[in-house]
Amino acid sequence: MSFTMSFRTGKDGELVYGERPQFREEFLKKIYNRRLNIKAGLGEMFTDFISMEGNIAKSNHPFIQAAGDTCEGITSDSHFLVQLREYVDLGIENKSFFEESCFMFFLESQGLSLPAMHYTLVMKEGQEDKSVEDFIEKNNEMSPLERMMRGYVAAKNEIYDVPLTTYECETVEDACIASLHFLITHECNILKCQNCEKYFIAERSDAKYCDRTSPFNTKTTCKIDGAQRTHRTHSNENDVDKQIRLKKKARYQYYYRHSNSEKACKDYDNFMDTLKAMQIDLKSGAITKEQFIKWLDEQ
Numbered sequence: 001m002s003f004t005m006s007f008r009t010g011k012d013g014e015l016v017y018g019e020r021p022q023f024r025e026e027f028l029k030k031i032y033n034r035r036l037n038i039k040a041g042l043g044e045m046f047t048d049f050i051s052m053e054g055n056i057a058k059s060n061h062p063f064i065q066a067a068g069d070t071c072e073g074i075t076s077d078s079h080f081l082v083q084l085r086e087y088v089d090l091g092i093e094n095k096s097f098f099e100e101s102c103f104m105f106f107l108e109s110q111g112l113s114l115p116a117m118h119y120t121l122v123m124k125e126g127q128e129d130k131s132v133e134d135f136i137e138k139n140n141e142m143s144p145l146e147r148m149m150r151g152y153v154a155a156k157n158e159i160y161d162v163p164l165t166t167y168e169c170e171t172v173e174d175a176c177i178a179s180l181h182f183l184i185t186h187e188c189n190i191l192k193c194q195n196c197e198k199y200f201i202a203e204r205s206d207a208k209y210c211d212r213t214s215p216f217n218t219k220t221t222c223k224i225d226g227a228q229r230t231h232r233t234h235s236n237e238n239d240v241d242k243q244i245r246l247k248k249k250a251r252y253q254y255y256y257r258h259s260n261s262e263k264a265c266k267d268y269d270n271f272m273d274t275l276k277a278m279q280i281d282l283k284s285g286a287i288t289k290e291q292f293i294k295w296l297d298e299q
């Protein structure tokens with residue numbers, strides 16, 4: 001083992017699902033190298049890693065720093081990463097792919113396996129010198145073990161925190177597998193940002209944007225910029241709808257005034273049929289919005 005990846009989520013010594021936990025963190029520690037000891041938000045290193053493009057081996061991503069020589073030549077097109085991203089995309093679309101057994105099957109299909117894993121109880125900050133035996137009265141009828149166990153049950157929420165899940169890793173593949181295993185077995189929401197298209201972890205399953213700097217505006221985040229850009233697109237779409245409505249009204253009024261004329265009748269029917277076809281083409285992307293508006297103006 002050359003480095004460990006540890007994770008925890010929960011509060012008051014217990015794992016919690018759904019609600020807002022006190023801890024959502026991960027740690028990467030390189031054994032025999034105290035300088036490499038990185039703490040991040042849960043799933044942050046993994047989602048950054050699989051979102052990277054180009055020559056990943058040359059980046060200073062924590063996984064690359066930790067795995068050292070074993071990741072020479074790894075790029076965003078490397079077979080493992082391409083397969084992994086496709087699996088994550090499938091899971092985002094269809095949560096059943098993120099069931100643990102399904103994940104194990106994916107690993108097996110790639111000739112990979114889950115790195116060795118263990119749990120560690122973590123004492124709460126400032127409680128490190130306490131002993132569980134202090135939490136139960138001395139009673140000669142109890143064996144030392146029973147007293148200790150009863151003491152633990154009485155004291156656990158006060159002195160212990162959510163256990164750390166630690167995976168022993170050698171390679172970047174191990175770090176990715178460890179991260180993804182923890183994330184899916186703890187029902188974390190793995191999502192893809194609709195603004196920058198990078199992966200991220202969100203508290204809400206319906207989140208759309210990540211907290212990274214927006215690629216379209218470096219002064220703000222995807223969360224703010226993405227929502228504004230979507231709003232702008234919507235108001236543009238509304239402009240088109242409005243123009244269609246006005247044009248339809250004008251055409252109808254003309255037809256109404258000339259309802260005795262066979263030509264006016266035919267023209268109106270033609271216009272409605274062509275409009276329908278043009279709207280389908282616009283929706284499918286066969287024509288651009290500009291082409292559509294130009295056509296509408298000519299009517």
Ligand SMILES: [Zn+2]
Pocket residue numbers: 193194195196197198209210211212222223
């Ligand atoms: Zn984003």
